[in-house]
Amino acid sequence: MSSEENLQETDTEARFEFKKEQHSAFQSEKGLTEETIRLISEDKDEPDWMLERRLRALKQYKKMPMPTDWPGQPDLSELDVEEIVPYIRPDVETRGGAENWEDLPDEIQDTFEKLGIPEAEREALSGVGAQYESEVVYQNMQERWEEKGVIFCNMDEAVQEHEEIVKEHFMTNCVPASDNKFAALHGAVWSGGSFVYIPEDVTVEMPVQAYFRMNSEGMGQFEHTLIIAEEGSEVHYIEGCSAPKYGTHNLHSGGVEVFVKEDAHVQYSTVQNWSKNTFNLNTKRAIVEENGTMEWISGSMGSKATMLYPSSILKGRGATDNHITIAFAGEGQDIDTGAKVYHNAPDTKSTIESKSIAKDGGRTNYRGLVHIADGAEDSSTSVECDALMFDNESTSDTMPYMEINESKVDVAHEATVGKIGDEDVFYLQSRGLDDDDAKQMIVAGFIEPITEELPIEYAVELNRLIELEMEGSLG
Amino acid sequence: MSGATQFHAGVDVETVERIAEERNEPEWLRAKRLEALEALSDLDYPDVIQTPGRTWTNLADLDFEALVEPFDQTEEKDWVADDQATVVPFHEALNDADLEALVKEHFGSVVDPEENRLTALSTALFTTGTVIYVPSNVDAEDVTIRTTMNGTSLFNYTLVVTDQNASVTILERQDTGADADGSEERYYSGIVEVDAGENAYVQYGSLQDFDQSTYNYTLKRGVTDTYATLNWIEGNLGSRLTKTGVSTLLEGESSETKIVGAFFGHEDQHFDLDSKVWHRNEHTTADLVTRGVIDDEARSVYEGVQDVGENAWDTSSYQRENTLMLSDESEADASPKLIINNHDTEASHSATVGQIDQEDLFYMEGRAIPEQAAKNMLVEGFFVPVLEEVEVDELREDLEERIHERLH
Numbered sequence: 001m002s003s004e005e006n007l008q009e010t011d012t013e014a015r016f017e018f019k020k021e022q023h024s025a026f027q028s029e030k031g032l033t034e035e036t037i038r039l040i041s042e043d044k045d046e047p048d049w050m051l052e053r054r055l056r057a058l059k060q061y062k063k064m065p066m067p068t069d070w071p072g073q074p075d076l077s078e079l080d081v082e083e084i085v086p087y088i089r090p091d092v093e094t095r096g097g098a099e100n101w102e103d104l105p106d107e108i109q110d111t112f113e114k115l116g117i118p119e120a121e122r123e124a125l126s127g128v129g130a131q132y133e134s135e136v137v138y139q140n141m142q143e144r145w146e147e148k149g150v151i152f153c154n155m156d157e158a159v160q161e162h163e164e165i166v167k168e169h170f171m172t173n174c175v176p177a178s179d180n181k182f183a184a185l186h187g188a189v190w191s192g193g194s195f196v197y198i199p200e201d202v203t204v205e206m207p208v209q210a211y212f213r214m215n216s217e218g219m220g221q222f223e224h225t226l227i228i229a230e231e232g233s234e235v236h237y238i239e240g241c242s243a244p245k246y247g248t249h250n251l252h253s254g255g256v257e258v259f260v261k262e263d264a265h266v267q268y269s270t271v272q273n274w275s276k277n278t279f280n281l282n283t284k285r286a287i288v289e290e291n292g293t294m295e296w297i298s299g300s301m302g303s304k305a306t307m308l309y310p311s312s313i314l315k316g317r318g319a320t321d322n323h324i325t326i327a328f329a330g331e332g333q334d335i336d337t338g339a340k341v342y343h344n345a346p347d348t349k350s351t352i353e354s355k356s357i358a359k360d361g362g363r364t365n366y367r368g369l370v371h372i373a374d375g376a377e378d379s380s381t382s383v384e385c386d387a388l389m390f391d392n393e394s395t396s397d398t399m400p401y402m403e404i405n406e407s408k409v410d411v412a413h414e415a416t417v418g419k420i421g422d423e424d425v426f427y428l429q430s431r432g433l434d435d436d437d438a439k440q441m442i443v444a445g446f447i448e449p450i451t452e453e454l455p456i457e458y459a460v461e462l463n464r465l466i467e468l469e470m471e472g473s474l475g
Numbered sequence: 476m477s478g479a480t481q482f483h484a485g486v487d488v489e490t491v492e493r494i495a496e497e498r499n500e501p502e503w504l505r506a507k508r509l510e511a512l513e514a515l516s517d518l519d520y521p522d523v524i525q526t527p528g529r530t531w532t533n534l535a536d537l538d539f540e541a542l543v544e545p546f547d548q549t550e551e552k553d554w555v556a557d558d559q560a561t562v563v564p565f566h567e568a569l570n571d572a573d574l575e576a577l578v579k580e581h582f583g584s585v586v587d588p589e590e591n592r593l594t595a596l597s598t599a600l601f602t603t604g605t606v607i608y609v610p611s612n613v614d615a616e617d618v619t620i621r622t623t624m625n626g627t628s629l630f631n632y633t634l635v636v637t638d639q640n641a642s643v644t645i646l647e648r649q650d651t652g653a654d655a656d657g658s659e660e661r662y663y664s665g666i667v668e669v670d671a672g673e674n675a676y677v678q679y680g681s682l683q684d685f686d687q688s689t690y691n692y693t694l695k696r697g698v699t700d701t702y703a704t705l706n707w708i709e710g711n712l713g714s715r716l717t718k719t720g721v722s723t724l725l726e727g728e729s730s731e732t733k734i735v736g737a738f739f740g741h742e743d744q745h746f747d748l749d750s751k752v753w754h755r756n757e758h759t760t761a762d763l764v765t766r767g768v769i770d771d772e773a774r775s776v777y778e779g780v781q782d783v784g785e786n787a788w789d790t791s792s793y794q795r796e797n798t799l800m801l802s803d804e805s806e807a808d809a810s811p812k813l814i815i816n817n818h819d820t821e822a823s824h825s826a827t828v829g830q831i832d833q834e835d836l837f838y839m840e841g842r843a844i845p846e847q848a849a850k851n852m853l854v855e856g857f858f859v860p861v862l863e864e865v866e867v868d869e870l871r872e873d874l875e876e877r878i879h880e881r882l883h
Contacts, residue, residue, distance in 0.1 A: 072814070369526055374803065389818030392785055398813040401526050404828045407800035411828035413811065419818040 057187025097139030158195030193223030290316030329362030565604030669697030740773030
């Protein structure tokens with residue numbers, strides 16, 4: 001059976017919505033105190049410098065106000081960080097991730113089986129990491145990449161095994177804890193995530209993937225991803241996220257740092273399907289050197305509220321950024337997402353394509369910033385945002401910001417908002433499709449420019465999720 | 476924001492009472508002025524855009540203490556109008572019972588005096604203004620108002636009310652007097668309220684051409700009744716710093732608005748321009764078009780908002796903004812926004828920033844046109860799409876002339 005057929009035959013709703021009993025080997029108290037941070041760091045047996053960074057981040061977190069004054073931002077008033085359990089270590093024997101799914105406890109193995117991860121690994125991936133609660137429980141990569149010096153391990157292990165390189169790059173120049181309140185929170189309580197290192201001139205042909213699963217009620221997941229792509233290397237990293245729905249709020253606040261060296265190429269794809277009680281507040285950033293290329297592909301389907309603006313700092317001459325963003329907000333969801341690009345060198349290019357769909361009272365917002373610094377001559381940027389609205393209860397906003405300090409540039413921004421075309425629906429109905437199928441087909445066509453950038457498994461997955469949303473049968 | 480207002484001690488109850496007293500104002504207006512004065516310290520400066528680490532226009536840093544001199548408001552004003560429309564100086568209007576009732580009804584109804592600290596300041600201290608009233612079914616010819624500022628401060632107020640089926644074209648110009656002290660910094664503040672009645676047509680054009688030591692704050696807003704059309708032309712050439720907002724509240728069914736902007740900044744000028752439209756009823760249409768050129772160290776900030784409310788079925792809303800940068804030292808910031816709460820909407824916006832097209836330049840040089848002349852022609856050509864929207868010949872010609880002067 002091909003994976004496409006497999007995905008179609010699996011009941012996607014059941015795949016995300018199941019809950020497992022909550023057991024853990026170690027669980028922190030709710031809320032944030034210095035003591036909690038020390039316990040987390042001690043449980044991980046971290047070097048002192050990491051503990052110091054965590055404590056510094058905690059101080060910054062306490063000092064910074066909650067963001068409340070962004071125009072039209074999602075309501076975060078129901079998010080009480082003091083009620084969130086920041087750290088849960090699942091009860092697995094192998095710290096740092098087993099190399100065989102069979103070595104995991106049945107319930108965790110079963111979780112990832114249901115999510116289709118081992119299947120995808122066999123068929124289409126170079127390596128897989130799987131995180132359950134706060135820790136990576138499975139990590140494996142094909143041997144041929146290891147032989148070429150590629151590192152793909154969990155972040156906690158990287159702190160121990162690749163200490164110097166982590167110390168240099170971890171929340172220093174790319175995403176410092178002082179960047180924003182949730183980056184500071186992340187810096188204090190981060191756990192798990194991936195470390196990816198691609199040596200010079202190595203092209204990792206098949207994507208590597210990390211999957212993040214929250215199972216426990218009221219927890220926070222704060223995984224950290226650090227990718228370093230050396231000169232001339234190439235990698236595609238995919239992350240998937242999901243959680244079952246609970247009555248109280250969960251918080252996901254990931255941190256992603258990507259270093260794209262000269263002539264390197266990194267693609268970072270996310271399909272986010274957090275449950276609708278999850279606040280999803282991430283900081284993702286890449287620094288791109290000369291002639292490097294960074295591509296951010298994001299599908300935001302889940303969560304109660306998302307605030308996510310992956311950013312690229314185009315630091316070297318000729319660096320390129322591509323953003324492809326799709327957001328789907330259904331009932332009770334507020335998906336505030338977009339892009340940030342800083343053109344800090346000549347001949348840099350960026351393109352941002354955003355598609356959003358608002359339905360059943362959901363809200364989508366494209367919020368983006370393009371900054372062209374003085375001296376970044378012959379740079380160009382093009383931003384295109386298209387939004388589709390299903391009904392009158394929904395909201396669709398577009399808020400781009402452009403700061404242009406250089407005259408020898410080409411800057412264009414375009415946006416449209418409209419309803420689903422009655423004529424298109426009518427046309428499809430006259431071809432024998434019912435109303436729902438016609439609308440699904442129109443939506444699938446609307447987002448196709450984005451799905452065609454994804455590996456087939458993800459494209460199919462995204463379409464399945466949208467179908468479910470349109471049927472109103474999920475969450 | 477609360478605390479110090481940054482205005483000097485002379486901005487007080489006594490001053491406001493004296494302004495009202497000297498002009499023999501009715502009690503209701505004095506009360507409004509005093510309310511505005513009292514609110515000053517609790518109000519914020521007008522909203523400005525902020526991005527991480529940057530504030531696009533910093534109003535709070537202006538030296539209002541020196542700029543605001545309530546008793547140094549000298550100006551010359553002249554009005555040209557035919558006898559179809561009533562065009563009278565603000566305080567003269569208060570002496571006429573019918574007009575006073577009209578002013579009382581509309582004053583502060585479109586722009587809340589307490590919208591922000593600068594509107595409140597303007598309400599408390601204004602000494603001059605114009606009331607324009609066009610009765611039902613009257614087709615008024617062009618109305619021209621010229622305000623020449625001579626003192627340190629000037630607070631100006633304009634009210635336009637048109638009844639059913641009335642139409643009027645208004646051109647308001649602001650400049651600085653030849654005798655004004657060029658080394659002194661000045662502050663101009665203008666509020667314009669327009670109430671366009673059922674099926675009325677109003678075109679309101681403005682050409683701001685102050686000297687470059689003037690700080691300029693203006694807020695122009697109109698509300699439309701059923702089938703009304705309100706078109707704005709906003710031309711900005713002068714001033715050291717301008718913060719201006721032009722907006723239409725499309726309240727009546729099938730009403731329309733157009734906001735056309737043109738600006739040309741050079742040296743160290745700073746223009747912060749907002750165009751906003753709120754669609755609040757069915758079948759409303761808006762078209763926002765702004766074009767601007769910046770040279771030297773000038774900076775432009777543009778914000779355009781198309782806000783479609785949930786009752787605004789069958790809305791059409793379009794926005795375009797284009798900035799041409801002639802110098803590397805200049806900066807152009809733009810933020811066109813869509814806020815859409817009704818799905819039965821066709822809305823789009825686009826914005827571009829760029830330099831003179833090198834191919835166009837090459838083509839013209841190939842036709843033996845010297846480089847500078849070719850550039851000037853291309854800049855003048857860049858403004859054509861907005862100039863074409865200007866129905867008042869006088870305003871269009873003035874704009875063309877001033878753009879031409881600035882290039883040569």
